[in-house]
Amino acid sequence: MKIPVRLKFYSTPAILVLALLILAIGAELVNITLIVRIATVMFINLILVLGLQLFMGNSGILSFAHIGFMGIGAYSSVLFSMTPEAKQLSIPNLYPFLIPVHLPFWASVLVGALIAALIAAVISYPLMRLSDAAAVITTFALLVIIHVVLVHWDRITNGPRTLFGVDFYTDLWTSAIVCMVTVFLAYLFKESRVGLRLRATRDDAYAAASIGINKVVMRWMAFTASAFLAAIGGGLWAHFITSFSPYAFYLTETFVVLAMLVIGGPYSVSGAVVGTVVVTSVREILRSIENYLNIAKVFPQGVFGFTEVILSIVLILILVFQPGGIMGSREVHWPRFGRKEKDSSELTPSVDEIQGEEHV
Amino acid sequence: MINLEFVINILSLGSLYAMLALGLVIIYGILKLVNFAYGELIMIGGYTLYLLTGFTPLPWLVIAFLAVIVSMCTSLLTELVAFRPVRTKSLTAMLITSFAVSTLLQNAALLIISPRARAVTLPRIFQQSIMIAGTDVPWRNILTIVVSLTMLVLLTLLLKRTVLGIALRAAADNFRMTRMLGVPANTVISSAFAISGIMAGVVSLFWIGRSASVTPTIGAPPLLVAFVATVIGGMNSLTGAVVGGFVYAIMISLLGIFLPPELLEFREAFMFIFVIVILVFRPEGLIRSKTTVERIG
Numbered sequence: 001m002k003i004p005v006r007l008k009f010y011s012t013p014a015i016l017v018l019a020l021l022i023l024a025i026g027a028e029l030v031n032i033t034l035i036v037r038i039a040t041v042m043f044i045n046l047i048l049v050l051g052l053q054l055f056m057g058n059s060g061i062l063s064f065a066h067i068g069f070m071g072i073g074a075y076s077s078v079l080f081s082m083t084p085e086a087k088q089l090s091i092p093n094l095y096p097f098l099i100p101v102h103l104p105f106w107a108s109v110l111v112g113a114l115i116a117a118l119i120a121a122v123i124s125y126p127l128m129r130l131s132d133a134a135a136v137i138t139t140f141a142l143l144v145i146i147h148v149v150l151v152h153w154d155r156i157t158n159g160p161r162t163l164f165g166v167d168f169y170t171d172l173w174t175s176a177i178v179c180m181v182t183v184f185l186a187y188l189f190k191e192s193r194v195g196l197r198l199r200a201t202r203d204d205a206y207a208a209a210s211i212g213i214n215k216v217v218m219r220w221m222a223f224t225a226s227a228f229l230a231a232i233g234g235g236l237w238a239h240f241i242t243s244f245s246p247y248a249f250y251l252t253e254t255f256v257v258l259a260m261l262v263i264g265g266p267y268s269v270s271g272a273v274v275g276t277v278v279v280t281s282v283r284e285i286l287r288s289i290e291n292y293l294n295i296a297k298v299f300p301q302g303v304f305g306f307t308e309v310i311l312s313i314v315l316i317l318i319l320v321f322q323p324g325g326i327m328g329s330r331e332v333h334w335p336r337f338g339r340k341e342k343d344s345s346e347l348t349p350s351v352d353e354i355q356g357e358e359h360v
Numbered sequence: 361m362i363n364l365e366f367v368i369n370i371l372s373l374g375s376l377y378a379m380l381a382l383g384l385v386i387i388y389g390i391l392k393l394v395n396f397a398y399g400e401l402i403m404i405g406g407y408t409l410y411l412l413t414g415f416t417p418l419p420w421l422v423i424a425f426l427a428v429i430v431s432m433c434t435s436l437l438t439e440l441v442a443f444r445p446v447r448t449k450s451l452t453a454m455l456i457t458s459f460a461v462s463t464l465l466q467n468a469a470l471l472i473i474s475p476r477a478r479a480v481t482l483p484r485i486f487q488q489s490i491m492i493a494g495t496d497v498p499w500r501n502i503l504t505i506v507v508s509l510t511m512l513v514l515l516t517l518l519l520k521r522t523v524l525g526i527a528l529r530a531a532a533d534n535f536r537m538t539r540m541l542g543v544p545a546n547t548v549i550s551s552a553f554a555i556s557g558i559m560a561g562v563v564s565l566f567w568i569g570r571s572a573s574v575t576p577t578i579g580a581p582p583l584l585v586a587f588v589a590t591v592i593g594g595m596n597s598l599t600g601a602v603v604g605g606f607v608y609a610i611m612i613s614l615l616g617i618f619l620p621p622e623l624l625e626f627r628e629a630f631m632f633i634f635v636i637v638i639l640v641f642r643p644e645g646l647i648r649s650k651t652t653v654e655r656i657g
Contacts, residue, residue, distance in 0.1 A: 060450075060452065061452075062452045062455055062456065126640050127636065127639075127640065129640070130639060130640070130643070132392065132451055133388070133392055133393075133394050133451070133455075133595065134595075134639050134643055136394060136455055137394060137587060137591060137635065137639060138635070138636050138639050138640075140587070141587075141632040141633075141635045141636050141639075142632075142636070144584065144628065144629070144632045145629045145632045145633060145636075148625075148626055148628050148629040148632075149626065149629060152625040152626055251580070255459065255460075255463050258456060258459065259460070262456055301474060303471065304467075304470045304471060304474075304475050305466075305467030305468070305469075305470030305471040305475075305576075306467075306471055308463055308464075308466075308467035308470075309464055309467045309468055309471055311463075312460040312461070312463045312464035312467070313464065315456070315457075315460040316442050316457055316460050316461070316464070319446050319449070319453050319456060319457050319460070320442075320445040320446055323446070323449045323450070323453050
């Protein structure tokens, strides 16, 4: 892959990374445990959102399987990072040949992500032909299949029970640095030849095919890369939260990540970053209100689900009034560079306009 | 193994699943929307049962009728508030909206009622059974079969004999053409959502009837069943939905019998692998619609 050397090309990821760096330093300076935890989770979520953006934003296909690959990444990285003694305690039914396997934290997360990417690459190829509702149902089916396997394969995952005893490795800076690298990778992918071709198939499948773009191969590469990033996020998350069960990787988490991406704007990397930061802030504010109401016992039975109710209303409002999300298909630019080049999104009609004509 | 009990089980499960799938397909046929919020309509029906049986002296039949009405109204309301404004936008936007509506309704139940399961008082007939030819047959199963078949007949009559039904079928075949011929889009779509809500409401009676309790997440399993049944039968055909419902019931029962015990818990995964295989190799399902319009994409 040829990486451009023009400075302008890097202005978008540079601004985004700078913004994230400021957030990370801010969290470090405030140094309140809760704030640091929120920031760490935000960076991990951003890795997941960027992974989803990489596939969904560029291909225009909604994928539900993403969080499934996060789960695969979490469980497989843990299998490598735990010490043999800890494994025997935490996963009593583990296959004996897996017990002595032990790798450092970084290698574990990477191997876990490679395993997830391999699984994604093998199973997804025939599915990439599908579009629209069929594609959505297949990815949803994938999520259900991964979920069922994680819940019941107790020789690997300890079954539906919580898996304890994972060592804590992911601190604020680990997640922040991986997240910044991911921003850069997601942007590079979008602007790469594969990314450009994939976006062409999204905007006009027939025109893209007529100039020889193989839709299936482009989507397949993006899907595999997206699963890799999801699994990196999962691996980091596992070593942050240190005890978890398969139920963490299902529809609730899917909703959160999807809401972040759609509210921010699925068609740009900037949208993924903005959406994650905005939704995290709103969520934490709502959650502290919820906690306050629960502690003060304003309602006798307690308040549950308030945060999600508001979040889903916001999501619907965004889809109704600003379907491209906060950012649309724009990227943030250095003002000086941004003015000269015409935004490519202004030249081509947006995906919504094209697809909107197809039905109704 | 294949005895009367087995047959009645298949018939009652199959007719229940057929209704489930019909409620999903009738919307899919017209809007190409896979409605993730469909399961929550069943949950709403369940909570209506819980509230009315627990806090009012109304007779059970009236309560059951009201549960179906409430479920129908919820379905209409979600269409009006959430789906109508995004209808002209992309398909993805519509799908995410339905996912958001599903989360919204689920968490609203969590917020307003409780995260914990609520017991629903059922009429005694749901626990009783009758001896037929030497086997114990629960009344519940017979009721399910009778009510489902009645609903299927009513729906068929509606679709074949009324102007609305003809408009609905025409819209399912080719929505754009139907609109050009002067059929109002909003009426057709609202009717489809109403029928979907009624189906969900009726299903909720028997779904809740099996567990006698309701939780905010009770909508997820029936939604998954409806997905599988719809894909098996054919997403564009109402007949396909009914066939898919019965095929699902037969398959899940046979898997239950023939799968070795250590694989039994993966039964659901096998069903969804089957879904993917169908979508890849025979996306039109078992019953091919005569006039399926390919979506470009």
